[in-house]
Amino acid sequence: MSETPRVISRRDLLRTASAVGAAAVAGGGEAAAQAPAAAATPAAAAAAAARPREAYETLTAREADMLEAIVARLIPSDANGPGAIEARAAHYIDRSLAGALHAEIDAYRAGFAAFDRYCRMSRGKPFVELPPGDQDSVLIDVESGAATGTGAGFAGSSAAFFTMVKQHTWQGMFGDPYYGGNADFVGWDLLGYPGVRTMVTAADQQRLERNQLPPNHRSAYDFDGFNKATARGGHDHDHGPGPMPDDPTDDLAQVHPYEQGELTHGD
Amino acid sequence: MTHFLSLLLLGSALLAGPVAASVFAQAVAPAAKLVVDSPRLKSGEPMHKDFTPDGRNVSPAMTWSNVPEGTKAFAVVCADFGAGLPPPWVHWVIYNIPGTAKGLPEAVPIDPAVPMPAAIAGATQGLNGWKRAIYRGPAPPVGTTHVYYFTVYALDADLKLKPNLTRAELLDAMKGHILGQGDVVPVYERRVPRTAE
Numbered sequence: 001m002s003e004t005p006r007v008i009s010r011r012d013l014l015r016t017a018s019a020v021g022a023a024a025v026a027g028g029g030e031a032a033a034q035a036p037a038a039a040a041t042p043a044a045a046a047a048a049a050a051r052p053r054e055a056y057e058t059l060t061a062r063e064a065d066m067l068e069a070i071v072a073r074l075i076p077s078d079a080n081g082p083g084a085i086e087a088r089a090a091h092y093i094d095r096s097l098a099g100a101l102h103a104e105i106d107a108y109r110a111g112f113a114a115f116d117r118y119c120r121m122s123r124g125k126p127f128v129e130l131p132p133g134d135q136d137s138v139l140i141d142v143e144s145g146a147a148t149g150t151g152a153g154f155a156g157s158s159a160a161f162f163t164m165v166k167q168h169t170w171q172g173m174f175g176d177p178y179y180g181g182n183a184d185f186v187g188w189d190l191l192g193y194p195g196v197r198t199m200v201t202a203a204d205q206q207r208l209e210r211n212q213l214p215p216n217h218r219s220a221y222d223f224d225g226f227n228k229a230t231a232r233g234g235h236d237h238d239h240g241p242g243p244m245p246d247d248p249t250d251d252l253a254q255v256h257p258y259e260q261g262e263l264t265h266g267d
Numbered sequence: 268m269t270h271f272l273s274l275l276l277l278g279s280a281l282l283a284g285p286v287a288a289s290v291f292a293q294a295v296a297p298a299a300k301l302v303v304d305s306p307r308l309k310s311g312e313p314m315h316k317d318f319t320p321d322g323r324n325v326s327p328a329m330t331w332s333n334v335p336e337g338t339k340a341f342a343v344v345c346a347d348f349g350a351g352l353p354p355p356w357v358h359w360v361i362y363n364i365p366g367t368a369k370g371l372p373e374a375v376p377i378d379p380a381v382p383m384p385a386a387i388a389g390a391t392q393g394l395n396g397w398k399r400a401i402y403r404g405p406a407p408p409v410g411t412t413h414v415y416y417f418t419v420y421a422l423d424a425d426l427k428l429k430p431n432l433t434r435a436e437l438l439d440a441m442k443g444h445i446l447g448q449g450d451v452v453p454v455y456e457r458r459v460p461r462t463a464e
Contacts (some may be wrong), residue, residue, distance in 0.1 A: 122321055144403065146320035150321055266327075
């Protein structure tokens, strides 16, 4: 049993997200180096709830709690390094929903409401109170579309909500820190991405090929060649989402059979 | 004379009958009937929602008896032959279950970091229809009843199969090794949601 139960395996994540790293406008100057706002486990989350945390600008406290718990399972902190919490992916999404992702705010609000109902109906507790294994189980059901049809009230397929949150989590994990995620370059470090460089010497190239080129930890916008005025903002809430990786879960077989659109009945 | 020959042929057939029947039995003998049961699954009856995404979505406990002599390992597959392109849609594949096992406990771990219970130590999960090596229960469209075959295979060898086999790969690997099989076949239908989807 080598298959990870995580909704997105670290292996798949690294395989596909490496494309982001290669394409990302990289660097690292403006990462908000703040402590993680929440922990990856319910117990730690409860402890975190007892201490002050950074304000969320768009999401309600309840939505923010859910989002933090979700991203913590999507890209958990583990022996490979920090995860989405440390990258501040939830804060990236929160801020983006007031800016470039504003058109999706209704999808988030409705999705969170359905997600919460689904957790309570199926597992008897809110998501944040479930143990990690049950949280993974819930997310797998939402990802596969199996949570559709439960009466939770997902608009369309639950898989659509999952895909939206996952893609934005990846942006918050692997996008340029200028946009508010990838704090302390933890996402790029996880990928082994050395960062944007305006000049690469032969020696750099050789070290890169030996996987020995140290990351420069600089945001693309630390370079004069990138114009912040044309970057659609950043900290002024007019920022755009980061690059979008290919989706490893696009594989049709991972979608619930009756949601493949080819079956007249499900399983 | 004709009557005498008929009696002779009949006598020969009666004498040869047991031998011929024995040879025939060896050629086409079905696998022994393994008796499969479950504390919370009954053939023809609706599954509890605990074993579906309407509930906890954990794997059900199962037991088996009348195990064929020489059984060294077991394998279990759950499949829905009313779904899938092509059918069946596979919900669960688990194998390398030790021959000493009397069944499967409820809620087999979905986290590879969590060890299998001692009674089924070494058990390995294969890929279901979602390409995940875990159990995922039924979620048919509302208003349709589907049938779920939990099939248990008793094997004459510990095949030490690699992880992540699909059902088809497992069946292929088990060819020539199945001493017996049995099943429990519950059904499931989702109720009309209380809120509109």
